[in-house]
Amino acid sequence: MSVRVRKSVLALPLLLGFAVAGGPFMPSAAAQGGPPASPVHVDEVVRAPLSQTAPAIGRVVARKAGPVATRIDGAVAEYLVEVGDRVNDGQPLALIDDAVLAAQRELAAAQLSEAEALIATRRAGITLAEQEMRRIEGLRSSAAFSQARYDDQRQTVAIARAELNEAESAVASAGAELELAELNVYYAEVRAPYAGVVTERHSEAGAYLRTGEPVVSLVAVTELEIEVEVPFMRLGGLTPGTQVNVQLADRSMHTAVVRAVIPNEDPRTRTRPVRLLPQFGSVDTPLAPGQSVTVQVPVGTAREIVSVAKDAILPRGGGGQQIFVFEEGQANLRDVDLGVAVGNRFEVLEGLQVGDLVVVRGNERLRDGQAVIPVNLDAEGGPQSAPNTAQTDNQG
Numbered sequence: 001m002s003v004r005v006r007k008s009v010l011a012l013p014l015l016l017g018f019a020v021a022g023g024p025f026m027p028s029a030a031a032q033g034g035p036p037a038s039p040v041h042v043d044e045v046v047r048a049p050l051s052q053t054a055p056a057i058g059r060v061v062a063r064k065a066g067p068v069a070t071r072i073d074g075a076v077a078e079y080l081v082e083v084g085d086r087v088n089d090g091q092p093l094a095l096i097d098d099a100v101l102a103a104q105r106e107l108a109a110a111q112l113s114e115a116e117a118l119i120a121t122r123r124a125g126i127t128l129a130e131q132e133m134r135r136i137e138g139l140r141s142s143a144a145f146s147q148a149r150y151d152d153q154r155q156t157v158a159i160a161r162a163e164l165n166e167a168e169s170a171v172a173s174a175g176a177e178l179e180l181a182e183l184n185v186y187y188a189e190v191r192a193p194y195a196g197v198v199t200e201r202h203s204e205a206g207a208y209l210r211t212g213e214p215v216v217s218l219v220a221v222t223e224l225e226i227e228v229e230v231p232f233m234r235l236g237g238l239t240p241g242t243q244v245n246v247q248l249a250d251r252s253m254h255t256a257v258v259r260a261v262i263p264n265e266d267p268r269t270r271t272r273p274v275r276l277l278p279q280f281g282s283v284d285t286p287l288a289p290g291q292s293v294t295v296q297v298p299v300g301t302a303r304e305i306v307s308v309a310k311d312a313i314l315p316r317g318g319g320g321q322q323i324f325v326f327e328e329g330q331a332n333l334r335d336v337d338l339g340v341a342v343g344n345r346f347e348v349l350e351g352l353q354v355g356d357l358v359v360v361r362g363n364e365r366l367r368d369g370q371a372v373i374p375v376n377l378d379a380e381g382g383p384q385s386a387p388n389t390a391q392t393d394n395q396g
Contacts, residue, residue, distance in 0.1 A: 037371035041361035042326050042383050043309045045352045050305040053296035058228030060291040064194050067214030071187040075208045087192045094215050098188035105181035112174035122164035129157040196220040226278050228295045229271040237298030247294040255279045307345040312358040324359040324366055331359055333368040
């Protein structure tokens with residue numbers, strides 16, 4: 001322990017001598033009476049994939065939309081919805097007058113009952129004819145037996161069985177007529193084939209409609225897609241499952257996934273329609289079919305680039321760019337060569353390496369080699385978060 005003390009005591013005059021003589025020992029800027037280190041924000045130079053895109057105007061389309069038609073002839077008795085109403089799958093939309101249809105159903109039910117009663121009669125006739133044939137056959141060993149009478153009775157049994165088959169067919173026919181009549185009564189209530197919003201009423205109560213004529217128009221607003229016309233040479237980056245960015249009129253950004261590329265090319269524009277499944281999440285204004293959206297279509301295949309935050313870039317005389325790099329407590333100025341813009345960052349062609357810390361806030365009044373203190377470093381020495389562009393611009 002005493003040896004260590006003596007070494008420290010002996011080293012003290014040497015350090016003071018170096019300081020007096022202007023040796024390598026350099027006190028801090030504050031100790032020298034200079035300005036204190038300037039607080040700055042830094043950001044890291046990173047490697048990231050670059051996928052260049054070009055905007056294309058698309059539109060929102062509904063996967064289900066169109067008129068809901070009546071399935072029977074008849075007058076409209078009542079409309080149950082108004083334009084703008086949201087309806088559920090199977091919800092009644094309008095009623096067709098079913099007085100005649102109900103009477104036809106009752107008539108079909110009566111005919112079915114009559115046919116079923118006739119079956120009972122035919123079965124009883126067969127039973128009676130077969131009993132008579134067995135009685136005649138029992139006389140075969142006596143003089144009272146007549147072969148001709150026996151043959152006639154066999155024919156009578158065959159006719160009775162044929163009449164039963166005819167009656168059974170009549171029951172099947174009457175049952176089908178009753179089912180059709182009940183189906184027509186069911187169709188008198190026009191129902192929504194899917195959930196959606198009523199966009200138009202095509203007639204009013206009292207109007208007579210023929211089968212197939214529209215009653216209302218419906219659009220499924222919960223089943224929306226995006227359709228965008230894309231030039232043929234850019235379809236390579238839009239295979240099914242590819243995720244792209246889309247922007248709504250309110251400038252909010254969302255994502256969408258390519259569902260299908262439609263093999264139908266427009267010979268005038270050399271474009272093909274592409275269908276995207278949007279992932280809008282929550283939006284301030286409800287979306288509507290026909291609404292315009294901007295789709296960022298990939299121009300080419302993605303590549304890896306080194307990028308730097310745009311807030312770190314300072315103009316240099318002659319059209320170049322410079323950046324302050326944080327190194328050993330100082331902000332050192334470097335000339336850089338930049339490439340394409342990637343959002344709020346720029347591609348670095350020369351001058352920086354991955355992992356370099358660059359000053360992105362507080363760099364406007366720095367001098368080359370000035371002492372700085374990064375205020376947004378975490379416990380591991382990395383930047384906690386890069387300041388957003390709006391904040392940086394406001395502080396300029």
